[in-house]
Amino acid sequence: xxxxxxxxxxxxxxxxxxxxxxxxxxxxxxxxxxxxxxxxxxxxxxxxxxxxxxxxxxxxxxxxxxxxxxxxxxxxxxxxxxxxxxxxxxxxxxxxxxxxxxxxxxxxxxxxxxxxxxxxxxxxxxxxxxxxxxxxxxxxxxxxxxxxxxxxxxxxxxxxxxxxxxxxxxxxxxxxxxxxxxxxxxxxxxxxxxxxxxxxxxxxxxxxxxxxxxxxxxxxxxxxxxxxxxxxxxxxxxxxxxxxxxxxxxxxxxxxxxxxxxxxxxxxxxxxxxxxxxxxxxxxxxxxxxxxxxxxxxxxxxxxxx
Amino acid sequence: xxxxxxxxxxxxxxxxxxxxxxxxxxxxxxxxxxxxxxxxxxxxxxxxxxxxxxxxxxxxxxxxxxxxxxxxxxxxxxxxxxxxxxxxxxxxxxxxxxxxxxxxxxxxxxxxxxxxxxxxxxxxxxxxxxxxxxxxxxxxxxxxxxxxxxxxxxxxxxxxxxxxxxxxxxxxxxxxxxxxxxxxxxxxxxxxxxxxxxxxxxxxxxxxxxxxxxxxxxxxxxxxxxxxxxxxxxxxxxxxxxxxxxxxxxxxxxxxxxxxxxxxxxxxxxxxxxxxxxxxxxxxxxxxxxxxxxxxxxxxxxxxxxxxxxxxxxxxxxxxxx
Numbered sequence: 001x002x003x004x005x006x007x008x009x010x011x012x013x014x015x016x017x018x019x020x021x022x023x024x025x026x027x028x029x030x031x032x033x034x035x036x037x038x039x040x041x042x043x044x045x046x047x048x049x050x051x052x053x054x055x056x057x058x059x060x061x062x063x064x065x066x067x068x069x070x071x072x073x074x075x076x077x078x079x080x081x082x083x084x085x086x087x088x089x090x091x092x093x094x095x096x097x098x099x100x101x102x103x104x105x106x107x108x109x110x111x112x113x114x115x116x117x118x119x120x121x122x123x124x125x126x127x128x129x130x131x132x133x134x135x136x137x138x139x140x141x142x143x144x145x146x147x148x149x150x151x152x153x154x155x156x157x158x159x160x161x162x163x164x165x166x167x168x169x170x171x172x173x174x175x176x177x178x179x180x181x182x183x184x185x186x187x188x189x190x191x192x193x194x195x196x197x198x199x200x201x202x203x204x205x206x207x208x209x210x211x212x213x214x215x216x217x218x219x220x221x222x223x224x225x226x227x228x229x230x231x232x233x234x235x236x237x238x239x240x241x242x243x244x245x246x247x248x249x250x251x252x253x254x255x256x257x258x259x260x261x262x263x264x265x266x267x268x269x270x271x272x273x274x275x276x277x278x279x280x281x282x283x284x285x286x287x288x289x290x291x292x293x294x295x296x297x298x299x300x301x302x303x304x305x306x
Numbered sequence: 307x308x309x310x311x312x313x314x315x316x317x318x319x320x321x322x323x324x325x326x327x328x329x330x331x332x333x334x335x336x337x338x339x340x341x342x343x344x345x346x347x348x349x350x351x352x353x354x355x356x357x358x359x360x361x362x363x364x365x366x367x368x369x370x371x372x373x374x375x376x377x378x379x380x381x382x383x384x385x386x387x388x389x390x391x392x393x394x395x396x397x398x399x400x401x402x403x404x405x406x407x408x409x410x411x412x413x414x415x416x417x418x419x420x421x422x423x424x425x426x427x428x429x430x431x432x433x434x435x436x437x438x439x440x441x442x443x444x445x446x447x448x449x450x451x452x453x454x455x456x457x458x459x460x461x462x463x464x465x466x467x468x469x470x471x472x473x474x475x476x477x478x479x480x481x482x483x484x485x486x487x488x489x490x491x492x493x494x495x496x497x498x499x500x501x502x503x504x505x506x507x508x509x510x511x512x513x514x515x516x517x518x519x520x521x522x523x524x525x526x527x528x529x530x531x532x533x534x535x536x537x538x539x540x541x542x543x544x545x546x547x548x549x550x551x552x553x554x555x556x557x558x559x560x561x562x563x564x565x566x567x568x569x570x571x572x573x574x575x576x577x578x579x580x581x582x583x584x585x586x587x588x589x590x591x592x593x594x595x596x597x598x599x600x601x602x603x604x605x606x607x608x609x610x611x612x613x614x615x616x617x618x619x620x621x622x623x624x625x626x627x628x
Contacts, residue, residue: 039421040422040429043418043421047442048441050504051442051445066470069469097309101312104315107316117354119330119353120350120353120354123348127346129344132347139358142363144615145608146604149605149608150365151365152365157365176361177362179357207342208343209334209346210335239447240568244592263448263573273452274456276452277453278449280449285445287444
């Protein structure tokens with residue numbers, strides 16, 4: 001497949017971004033009319049207001065939320081943390097437990113595929129064995145398989161092995177589904193490391209394991225970080241995999257499953273839905289603001305994930 | 307399970323995984339002589355390959371098989387499941403809705419993202435303005451669905467009852483009756499699509515903004531010297547220059563749209579004529595235990611996605627080659 005000859009196919013985003021910063025000073029301003037500014041402002045407001053409305057409502061007392069729109073907030077400005085207290089710790093299925101589940105699901109589901117993919121990427125990029133290129137193309141091609149295609153039989157396997165209803169199912173499923181894209185992207189950035197570096201290490205008597213741990217891993221940090229952020233968001237925000245493998249029980253179900261359930265069963269309790277939604281959103285938002293650079297790269301790179 | 311039990315499960319997983327990786331690296335490190343490359347190569351790649359074989363390739367093959375079997379996977383029914391999907395009235399609506407999603411979402415999200423990228427390009431507030439539009443990408447589909455459900459919220463029009471949903475409040479302010487939007491065919495579909503557009507516009511904007519900034523400055527400069535500006539500059543210079551990036555964005559969004567089911571499930575549960583293939587797949591497979599139908603729907607998703615992915619990858623190479 002000729003696709004593989006070009007460097008970094010799916011990673012076009014980062015390339016464009018870096019090219020952009022070097023050239024951006026050359027061109028002059030595009031549209032500067034007040035109409036253009038107004039149009040931009042309208043879009044920005046339209047895009048922000050839905051989130052803001054629900055966010056404000058999550059801090060308003062139940063009475064206010066049910067009776068008046070959030071835009072009347074200034075007429076009776078009451079704020080409370082009670083909604084959050086109730087949704088996090090009250091009732092028979094407090095969100096706090098699901099929050100813990102989300103964290104426990106996410107950590108291995110990000111770490112395992114990245115470790116496996118980094119190793120596989122090294123194997124495909126810097127060792128030689130029969131069928132190496134064929135296997136790599138096969139993994140590349142697996143990206144087109146939508147995960148829906150694998151869910152039913154995978155569930156049968158999990159039921160058959162008695163893993164069903166444990167965290168293992170979600171960990172294994174997320175790890176597997178992430179592998180094709182992760183291996184492909186990390187392979188691309190690993191190929192860009194100069195061969196002289198590897199050769200020099202070999203001359204010094206370093207084996208593959210030494211080269212992998214002391215040369216590759218440090219140089220791969222940015223690529224690994226970008227993919228980690230992407231995979232983190234994918235797993236934390238996932239509903240489908242969680243519903244299929246962990247949906248049945250409060251023991252393992254993550255936030256998304258419970259919040260979606262709330263939206264179905266208590267769809268008029270807006271004070272709880274609002275605060276519940278933001279409990280599930282807060283971690284990705286922190287990641288977004290803290291790691292915006294990696295975040296953008298990761299999303300661009302992973303935009304066509306299966 | 308207590309939190310402690312869960313943490314224990316996590317620790318066990320970490321220990322198992324670390325042990326496996328330790329063995330693999332140990333084997334790879336022990337290899338000497340002419341077989342070094344062979345042994346290390348296999349050791350490095352085998353874990354990923356094995357996991358993909360068991361967790362993805364085998365299940366995908368099995369789904370393809372099940373799609374020509376009946377509901378309990380015991381009898382061969384040929385293409386009956388597929389024929390049902392294309393003939394049964396409620397499933398035809400599902401297909402129609404999916405078509406609506408795939409046609410409307412990428413075009414509008416890309417158009418809005420592109421216009422916005424051009425509007426804020428090289429302005430003082432560019433970074434903040436972009437972050438605002440990009441933010442929805444960080445929010446889960448479930449969260450986004452709830453945010454918009456609230457925007458569309460409906461209260462019956464009676465004395466002393468105020469609207470709490472913004473859209474209905476606007477209708478009331480303008481003197482109209484409030485509407486229970488989720489029940490109004492076929493417009494409810496479009497209102498769900500709005501949510502996906504809201505999420506994907508930020509993705510389109512980010513990629514296209516980067517592409518716009520990559521247009522060589524001298525081209526813009528030359529056009530300006532020739533007196534080309536404003537809209538004409540956009541249509542004659544900017545748009546043709548970033549055409550491959552636009553195609554990549556449109557195809558990438560199409561792929562995401564085909565697979566999204568969270569929005570429909572959270573907002574309407576697929577009721578009121580709003581279901582899409584991805585949602586129907588979940589319903590048939592895991593709620594109705596119609597294994598044959600579920601598998602056939604998954605295969606249809608697969609068949610729809612393949613040509614778009616191939617086209618997308620080809621366009622990416624074009625963008626990359628520049």
